[in-house]
Amino acid sequence: MSDSSVSEAAKSSGGGGVGSEASRIGEVKQWLAHEFGQAGKEVPQFEYTPRSVAYLHKLATLSQAKTQASKILASDFRLKASEYRSQAARIREILEHVGLAQEGLPSNVVGSVQVLANVANLLNIRDTELSSFLVAMGDISLRKTGVEEKRAKVEKESKVLLDYTRKAIARLTYLKRTLAQLEDDVAPCEAQMDNWKTNLAVMAAKERQYLQQCANYKAMLNRGGYTPEISHGVLVEMAEHRKDLERKTKPILDTLRSYQDLPPDKALAALAIEDKKMQYAAAEKYLEDVLQSALDTTSDKYL
Secondary structure, eight states, X not given: OOHHHHHHHHHTTOGGGHHHHHHHHHHHHHHHHHHHHHTTOOOOOOOOOHHHHHHHHHHHHHHHHHHHHHHHXXXXXXXXXXXXXXXXXXXXXXXXXXXXXXGGSOHHHHHHHHHHHHHHHHHTOSSOXXXXXXXXXXXXXXXXXXXXXXXXXXXXXXXXXXXXXXHHHHHHHHHHHHHHHHHHHHHHHHHHXXXXXXXXXXXXXXXXXXXXXXXXXXXHHHHTTOOTTSOHHHHHHHHHHHHXXXXXXXXXXXXXXXXTTXXXXXXXXXXXXXXXXXXXXXXXXXXXXXXHHHHHHHHHHHO
8 A cells, every 4th residue: 555545544534633543544554564474474455445444443452452361361371370380399299298299109099080180170170079079060960951951942943943844845846846837838828828819819800890890780770761669579570460460351351352243232232342341441450559559669668
């Protein structure tokens, strides 16, 4: 990093903090040089921005505090180790005076003492009193019980998780199989959709054609004077009434024709003709009434 970039980083925090920012950058550079120098490496090049300087200064402060604490702790450990060595030398001297030096003890006694010391270190107790061993063993027993409970809980949770995992794998397998089936059905479905689109286009064209034809037919009917009263049902009903009236008037017409063969009696013939004319008029009136009634009924239905 160049000095110009350092000065720019220092100026970015404002005129009042130029000195403090420069001192922070100097501390950071000194700390980085010391740390990388201990590792036998050079400080990599990077830009000293206000953010990076603040982060590195905080990291350097924390590192220095940790280093100072570790030095104090190491000094304390060295002092305690020196005290333990002095105490061991004093105890060794006392044991030698009473004839219990390690060199003069049987090998089995030395081995038992070493085992006792190892067990004491393992149990993290300061002495080899029986009470201390019992308390340590009780503590280990309680910890063992707690570990067993945690283990049982973890095993139970692991079984639940295993069950969930199996179900998830089964569902994933089902989803993969369904996806493969859907992928296989894509091509036939696309072909069917294309066919439906073609049919839909044809049906739309037919619909437009039929609508145009229907409009043409309506125009033709309007030009011909068609009304809703003139329908197929009305015409059929009128034809049936006409047939009924023809069936009723046929005997009258036959009788009139038979009168043509009678001997010429002018008075009787005139009476007979008038009578048949009245009957024929009554039949025609009845036919008109029936037709008019049928037309009225049909018009009422459409209204």
